[in-house]
Amino acid sequence: GHPDREERVASGPELAAAARRGLCSIGSHTFSHVRLSQAKRAEMMRELSDSKEALEELLDCEIADLAFPYGDYDASTVERAYSSGYRRLFTLDPRLWHPEKGETLVGRFLVCPEMWRVEFALTCAGAYAWRAASRRVWHRLRPASQRRAAKAPEVVAT
Structure with missing residues (x-):
């Protein structure tokens, strides 16, 4: 939460229940928020897999989505994210998403x-x-x- 506000943060079991009910989907944002395109291969793979595994253990569900920290990605980042088991990747690129065409790289608009x-x-x-x-x-x-x-x-x- 924000230091100037009192906020209640959902617990792991509460998040898992919300995801099971279809109220939200939960994805990864890496383990320590590094710029993946600048990380060495081993560090990148560790960031991708450690975050996915920790969330899957906490929530007892598959984590298939990844939002790139800083919106930063390149071709090797995308390839390694897919090889780590992610199926849908979120960027900060303002682009339309066409899931019916099988697109798995999802842009977002501010x-x-x-x-x-x-x-x-x-x-x-x-x-x-x-x-x-x-x-x-x-x-x-x-x-x-x-x-x-x-x-x-x-x-x-x-």
């Missing part, structure tokens, strides 16, 4: 209370879905050194 009604309606209708493609193109056009520099945390000596 919606918030401050949105204008027309902006909310356009978002829900998929009017901003083009942004995912433009992001991928921009990412491919930038030199690899710029991509690494943009993702690397800044270190300040004191």
Whole structure:
């Protein structure tokens, strides 16, 4: 919960009961919220499997969904997530999802209370879905050194 608010957090058994009743689906977000595309293979596999196993043990149900931390993923991340047993992967790419076409990479759209009604309606209708493609193109056009520099945390000596 938030430090300034008193919130009741659901227990493992309560979450398991809600999932069994179909009130929610529960997925993984990795074990320690690392940027998977920057993790070494062994660390990435550990993050994916440890989180999945811990949730499955706690909730006594299969965990098939994964939301990438920071929305950060690449082709090897997707491949390793599938090989770890995840079947549906959530990104932060604003893209429409077509499950009837067998798509398992699910984009999401940011919606918030401050949105204008027309902006909310356009978002829900998929009017901003083009942004995912433009992001991928921009990412491919930038030199690899710029991509690494943009993702690397800044270190300040004191």
